[in-house]
Amino acid sequence: MASLASTRFASRDSTGRMRMLVLVAAIILVTGGLLSGVYRFAQNLKTEYRGTSEAGAFIAATLDHELDLRRQYLETLADEASELLSGRYTLNLDITRYLQPGPEKQGYQLARLPGFGPADQGLLTGSGAIPQTGSPEAHEMSMAMGLTPMFRALKRRDVHLPWVYYRSENDFVYVYPPPETPDGEARFYHVQDLAARTYAHAGPAANPTRTTVWSAVYDDAVGKGKIVTVSKPLYDHGRFMGVLNVDLALQTLVNTLKVRHIRHATESLVGKESGINLLQPDSAVLPASILAAPRGQPVGSGDTRYLVYPLKSANWSLVLEVDHRAMLWQAFRATLLLVGAIIASLACVVLLLLLVRAMRDMQEMSIRDGLTGLFNRRHFDEIAQREVAHSQRNGQWLGMAILDIDHFKKYNDFYGHQGGDDALQQVAGALRNAVRRATDGVFRVGGEEFAVLVQLNDPQHLASLMAQICEAVRVLVIPHEKSSWGKVTISLGATLIGPDNPLPLDTAYREADEALYEAKTAGRNRYMLSPAAARYAPALEPGEGTQHE
Incomplete structure (x- = not known):
């Protein structure tokens, strides 16, 4: 495989x-x-x-x-x-x-x-x-x-x-x-x-x-x-x-x-x-x-x-x-x-x-992205296309997440572009450490926007992995005066591609992006799962940054 x-x-x-x-x-x-x-x-x-x-x-x-x-x-x-x-x-x-x-x-x-x-x-x-x-x-x-x-x-x-x-x-x-x-x-x-x-x-x-x-x-x-x-x-x-x-x-x-x-x-x-x-x-x-x-x-x-x-x-x-x-x-x-x-x-x-x-x-x-060292949007499009096709051929579960830094424009305006670059580099490092398996990949697909691709043996693991990613950024405790949380946080939307949900790439990307939008609407500093992914998520205790549909 x-x-x-x-x-x-x-x-x-x-x-x-x-x-x-x-x-x-x-x-x-x-x-x-x-x-x-x-x-x-x-x-x-x-x-x-x-x-x-x-x-x-x-x-x-x-x-x-x-x-x-x-x-x-x-x-x-x-x-x-x-x-x-x-x-x-x-x-x-x-x-x-x-x-x-x-x-x-x-x-x-x-x-x-x-x-x-x-x-x-x-x-x-x-x-x-x-x-x-x-x-x-x-x-x-x-x-x-x-x-x-x-x-x-x-x-x-x-x-x-x-x-x-x-x-x-x-x-x-x-x-x-x-x-x-x-x-x-x-x-x-x-x-x-x-x-x-x-x-x-x-x-x-x-x-x-x-x-x-x-x-x-x-x-x-x-x-x-x-x-x-x-x-x-x-x-x-x-x-x-x-x-x-x-x-x-x-x-x-x-x-x-x-x-x-x-x-x-x-x-x-x-x-x-x-x-x-x-x-x-x-x-x-x-x-x-x-x-x-x-x-x-x-x-x-x-x-x-x-x-x-x-x-x-x-x-x-x-x-x-x-x-x-x-x-x-x-x-x-x-x-x-x-x-x-x-x-x-x-x-x-x-x-x-x-x-x-x-x-x-x-x-x-x-x-590669020159600032963070992560793979760029061009490489994401190429790899995501291959992985989705591979998932459809072999029945492999594939998780896709889209995330961005909360209130990053305000962060840039307050701390300056150099401060913004430093924050991007620290967040990129936290994402890389949180997704460190050889079968996972982290990409910078926009200014403050990132994407994550993970291969899953069990679709129920997607939710816990997304929670770990959010927590990895929180523990950096990067000060953010213009955020209600007082520190840099991320909002994340994820979807699931697999045997019961054989989505094409553009559909999967749209579902992950819609889940991201819902996470922002719900107050940011959290992850949200698409309806297809939420069916496999285990029941979690309500709390900061753990919500899902």
Whole structure:
């Protein structure tokens, strides 16, 4: 059964439901937006590191290619040297005839061979006495000289090769191209000049497996800057002969590291075992736990992450030192579009909430009396029409009362309009307190005129309820000098709509208004019931304000 409250608040309920829907949508949007933002941020961070990892893998592959190219040079040189040492073909020239002693240098040096141009011959220097013609040492020198065409081809092919040379166990060195001193003279190499850098670490004691090895970074003796050397030991029938070497300028490695720009990362080459940075030997040693990390996977904590790529062609690892804070910021910037969309959506939701609230306020203002806060005449007409129709459909008893304040014009004239407004507000409050059930409603339908609608389970209760309303105003004891009662009172007329009295709205209103007129005629400060309502009223003791027809 529909109640008076449900019809009274029908318009408000629609606004409330809309506000609830908007609120639920806002909660879903905020929650979904936050979860989406966090997920997108994590994905963007993974994407940033994935891009960095791929760039690092590309640089490592390029670096491996460059280093492997030098290793292949050495393998080819070693194969050619073995052919020369085996005697399959030899240099048809007695080199010992062109070796010139240098007593002050405690050794010898190869002069310019006949028919050889500046680019056809390297520098050969040795320690001790000049080898004899046909000796093993002379044969080894012929082998070294026989490698000159390949040395020259490597130099032409790779302009970044400072030197290609052979260091013999028999205390001589053959270097191509021939280095010169600042005064233009050919430089004389002592054995010890190259032993520490390239010979010792590739010889039998340090390299028993006879593999290709790379040196640490060192300063070139002739001013070529920082270089590294890849060395290959040479054996003849199991006897150690010497070491073939190819130098590589450090700047070449640096340029290789810069082949692809990686944002927020610093590239370095680190020894796999030592943890020493080849490019910056004085920097802190990298812990073994970082060097042992999975290839290309970020490791570390704090503001720094490391990505490690072990190289195949050398005992080094490419290490990317990544600024983790910058990566976080980059991932956040990539998420800003989604964040902006979420903020814009929230702004729309807030505006929608404000609009719903404004609509609710406007609806409330359209059905409320601004002075008393009661429902107004417009809302009374709407609600009364619905309630009368509901009563006729469902056989529900409905009471309707019309009342006004006695001698209100005199009150206004004596106490002023402000006093009249105060009295109206107090009377409205008393009516609201007297009719406080959810199925009842109080309306201000005119200046000092009010209306009451009540749903009744028993029609006999109408009279007692009207008596309570009159008494609720009396107990306010609002002074009224121009009233015979000395205080503000009301006159009230009521009628009854129900199964035995199915009145239309205009008829019911007229009956209640006629009952009000009779209450005023009878002396005011009382209620009167219409004939239809009086049939159900219980017998009451005569007294002030309790009369009824």
